[in-house]
Amino acid sequence: MAEPAHLQISPSILAADFAHLARELQAIETADWAHVDVMDAHFVPNLTLGQPVVEALAKVSPVPLDCHLMIDDPDRWAPDYAEAGASSVTFHVEAVADPVGTARAIRAAGARSAMALKPGTPFGPYVDLLPELDMVLVMTVEPGFGGQSFMEDQLAKVREVRAAVRRRGGEIWVQVDGGVAQDTIGRCAEAGADVFVAGSAVYGAENVAAAIADLRRAAADPSEV
Numbered sequence: 001m002a003e004p005a006h007l008q009i010s011p012s013i014l015a016a017d018f019a020h021l022a023r024e025l026q027a028i029e030t031a032d033w034a035h036v037d038v039m040d041a042h043f044v045p046n047l048t049l050g051q052p053v054v055e056a057l058a059k060v061s062p063v064p065l066d067c068h069l070m071i072d073d074p075d076r077w078a079p080d081y082a083e084a085g086a087s088s089v090t091f092h093v094e095a096v097a098d099p100v101g102t103a104r105a106i107r108a109a110g111a112r113s114a115m116a117l118k119p120g121t122p123f124g125p126y127v128d129l130l131p132e133l134d135m136v137l138v139m140t141v142e143p144g145f146g147g148q149s150f151m152e153d154q155l156a157k158v159r160e161v162r163a164a165v166r167r168r169g170g171e172i173w174v175q176v177d178g179g180v181a182q183d184t185i186g187r188c189a190e191a192g193a194d195v196f197v198a199g200s201a202v203y204g205a206e207n208v209a210a211a212i213a214d215l216r217r218a219a220a221d222p223s224e225v
């Protein structure tokens with residue numbers, strides 16, 4: 001079984017109450033990150049929020065912001081999200097023109113750089129980008145909406161990314177996003193993921209703090225659930 005160095009929970013505020021985001025961020029103070037889904041109605045058929053909102057959230061969030069950019073032309077916009085206060089900025093490889101330049105610009109702006117892969121995008125062609133990255137996001141649903149079913153077939157890609165990271169050395173996190181919940185998180189951890197995005201499984205729970213603790217437990221010891 002894969003043994004990632006640390007297991008981190010990044011609740012997605014896509015499933016939070018958008019009318020009370022400051023309060024919703026306080027509710028996840030025991031998490032490691034707050035996952036912020038930025039959608040532009042072009043790269044994905046949904047529209048959420050942009051830099052001004054990220055800047056406002058960064059000022060009140062008790063945990064660092066993990067910005068997942070589902071937008072066209074991340075080359076132009078990604079560094080601005082780091083400057084707005086995001087501690088991690090993820091661009092989609094399907095949308096980026098210059099992944100090396102964009103990853104370097106994110107780092108230069110003070111954030112961790114990450115690359116996301118849609119379910120239909122193979123990892124193989126991008127393995128040489130690893131030295132430019134702090135994290136690889138393997139999408140376990142089609143990006144665009146929360147509340148979708150976990151795509152089991154993406155676990156093979158998680159294993160492939162984890163194996164490549166091991167081979168090359170260096171500390172690069174492997175994130176999964178989409179349908180991650182109590183019944184799926186263990187298999188993600190076993191495959192080698194170490195950062196877990198969960199929207200509905202956290203904000204849909206009656207007790208948000210308990211949901212985060214349960215996810216942490218299930219990720220650390222899949223045999224318990």
Ligand SMILES: O=C(CO)[C@H](O)[C@H](O)COP(=O)(O)O
Pocket residue numbers: 012014015035037068141142143144145146147148177178179180197198199200201
């Ligand atoms: O990037 C996303 C969708 O594109 C969201 O982060 C993701 O779907 C989280 O929601 P859930 O845990 O409810 O599936």
Ligand SMILES: [Fe+2]
Pocket residue numbers: 012035036037068177197
């Ligand atoms: Fe996301």
